[in-house]
Amino acid sequence: MLDHHHVPGRVLVVDPALGEQALTELAALTDLGLVPTVNLRRVADAGLRARIVADWETVDFDGFSEEELARHLEDEGRGYQALKCRAGIPLTRAVLERATQEGLRRRLALVGRAAAGSDTFDRAAAQRLGVAIRTTPGANAAAVAELTVALMLDALRGVSRRDDALREGLWSAAVEDLPAGSLADARVGLVGSGAIARRVAELVRAFGAEVWVFGSPRFTPERAAGWPGRRVESLSELLAGSDVVSVHAPATAQTDGLIGAEELRLMRPGSVLINTARASVVREEALDRALRDPASGPRRAAVDVFEVEGPGFSSVLADNPHCTLSPHVAGMTRSAMRAASRRLLEEFAHFVKETGLLSGGLR
Structure with a gap:
């Protein structure tokens, strides 16, 4: 049997923090006794790449490729005890099984993502294989809420489409649909009751909006008592009663297709839908059809998340004139990224201290 007591800890950093925070993050992982191997694929700044190469072992691979991720976690038998990422990498059952297989000098025990979600991770497989998953829910709440409100205002006031019209010299098109809607005296319905939804509620109330909230089963009347908004009992009630609907629900089996064609038909004529979750x-094809139908409820939408993202981006909404598109950047502010990195490092430190990750192997 392999003696793990003398095997130094290793962490595969699939994508480091942005900018100078990457160096702070790598130094902190080193201080925990973990030897980082840094994937440079998403490090665009040449100067930062050079500084990382000077101090740490590096690799360069596509972290969104299941096969490449599994192969680098195996690392020709050397293995890793920990993995750190920012993006939604494909941490599937097959990847986890290969990263924890017998015979590796180190077997994966900890995965940390500097973001709130983990819907691309097979949590059931991780639990079965003894791999802990740590994320940073709430670290980017303020950032996502800010963009959510910005997209609401764009959908209501037509900022981006009026800009496009003026750049084409079309003044008459730029002043169409006036007077515009506003958040003042509007009713904003929030689908979800987490930290982001709460921050959105606080922001839109400052504009004079009324807030309705439809949350998870955990969002009981007792929990809703201190909220800056009214709890409603059903999604249909919220959709039918709101001028602006903003989605803040996580991706789970229960929320898959939560808002489709039938639900969109419940929305008020001329209403707005925002999805930064x-x-x-929210079914893209159903939303596309609803926006193109003058008799349907929603008239405008703004979307920050898509079924197919990255260099191969495609969406039926891409040529829909009633929808503003944003490339999944709601949480990507400097402040939010620093906060997520710091919080994840705290999670790593706690795990190392509580489990003795580096003091005698993994199993």
Whole structure:
């Protein structure tokens, strides 16, 4: 049997923090006794790449490829005890099984993602294989809420489409649909009751909006008592009663297709839908059809999340004139990224201290 007591700890950093925070993050992982191997694929800044190469072992691979991820976690038998990422990498059952297989000098015990979600991770397989998953829910709540409100204002006031019209010299098109809607005296319905939804509620109330909230079963009347908004009993009630609907539900089996064609038909004529949560919650094709139908409820939408993202991006909404598109950047502010990195490092430190990750192997 392999003696793990003398095997130094290793962490595969699939994508480091952005900018100078990457160096702070890598130094902190090193201080925990973990030897980082840094994937440079998403490090665009040449100067930062050079500084990382000077101090740490590096690799360069596609972290979104299941096969490449599994192969690098195996690392020709050397293995890793920990993995750190920012993006939604494909941490599937097959990847986890290969990263924890017998015979590796180190077997994966900890995965940390500097973001709130983990819907691309097979949590059931991780639990079965003894791999802990740590994320940073709430670290980017303020950032996502800010963009959510910005997209609401764009959908209501037509900022981006009026800009496009003026750049084409079309003044008459730029002043169409006036007077515009506003958040003042509007009713904003929030689908979800987490930290992001709460921050959105606080922001839109400052504009004079009324807030309704439809949350998970955990969002009981007792929990809703201190909220800056009214709890409603059903999604249909919220959709039918709101001028603006903003989606903040996680991607789960229960929320998959939560808002489809039938639900969109319940929305008020001329209403607005915003999705900065997950693409699976609102069906893209159903939203596209609803926006193109003058008799349907929603008239405008703004979407930050898509079924197919990255260099291969495609969406039926891409040529829909009633929808504003944003490339899944709601949480990507400097402040939010620093906060997520710091919080994840705290999670790593706690795990190392509580489990003795580096003091005698993994199993």
